[in-house]
Amino acid sequence: REHLTDPLRKLIEFESEANFIHYYSxxxxxxxxxxxxxxTALMETWSEEVDPDQIxxxxxxxxxxxxAVVARAGSLQITALLDESVFRRTVGGPAVLKSQLQELxxxxxxxLLRVRMIGFDAEVPMSYNxxxxxxxxxxxxxxxxxxxYRETGTTDEILEDVAIGKANASGPPPAGPVARHYDRYQKxxxxxxxxxxxxxxxxxxxxxxG
Numbered sequence: 215r216e217h218l219t220d221p222l223r224k225l226i227e228f229e230s231e232a233n234f235i236h237y238y239s240x241x242x243x244x245x246x247x248x249x250x251x252x253x254t255a256l257m258e259t260w261s262e263e264v265d266p267d268q269i270x271x272x273x274x275x276x277x278x279x280x281x282a283v284v285a286r287a288g289s290l291q292i293t294a295l296l297d298e299s300v301f302r303r304t305v306g307g308p309a310v311l312k313s314q315l316q317e318l319x320x321x322x323x324x325x326l327l328r329v330r331m332i333g334f335d336a337e338v339p340m341s342y343n344x345x346x347x348x349x350x351x352x353x354x355x356x357x358x359x360x361x362x363y364r365e366t367g368t369t370d371e372i373l374e375d376v377a378i379g380k381a382n383a384s385g386p387p388p389a390g391p392v393a394r395h396y397d398r399y400q401k402x403x404x405x406x407x408x409x410x411x412x413x414x415x416x417x418x419x420x421x422x423x424g
Contacts, residue, residue: 217271221372225347225363226279228372233290234354235283238399239345240297242305243314246279247294247321252314253277255306287326291354294318294329295403297340301331301419312423315416322413330406331415338405348396355396362392 229246237244242256253276257269283290304311321327343364352359362373375390
């Protein structure tokens with residue numbers, strides 16, 4: 215555990231309690247949805263900046279996280295909003311990406327995952343964050359039970375919204391970072407390709423990979 219960051223340790227605890235998880239990613243398949251081979255290839259890109267032992271333990275943790283979310287199919291609901299480049303970038307080579315895309319289809323078939331793609335031709339401004347996770351420990355959309363995790367390269371953080379402003383201030387307090395990101399997520403989700411179209415694209419991509 216000492217090789218994992220404090221935010222990541224907290225995230226793993228929240229993942230075990232969450233009822234709904236929403237992933238947004240521009241560059242890669244979200245961590246708990248990754249197969250070990252895909253995770254390994256992805257982690258190798260940080261080999262010059264992250265200690266080898268830390269990479270080893272992060273990979274082990276990611277494998278356990280993947281197994282944990284799959285085991286919760288039926289009680290956990292996940293949505294993933296992914297840029298088209300995620301489906302095209304051959305992380306680890308064509309065979310690894312093919313297996314990873316097949317795993318996404320399996321998660322969808324289990325009723326665990328709903329996935330939508332933001333196509334290159336989508337006429338919608340992208341989020342300024344390359345990726346973030348929003349977890350609801352209670353009812354989906356209830357921001358009082360929400361936490362957000364985001365990472366940029368080798369740094370990461372956990373965020374929760376708190377009331378902002380004085381108690382006697384007029385009007386509601388401004389939205390916190392989790393609320394703003396969730397609002398942005400919903401807008402992007404509604405503007406993205408439908409789930410059926412995304413699944414069809416994934417199937418075509420698998421065929422293209424041979």
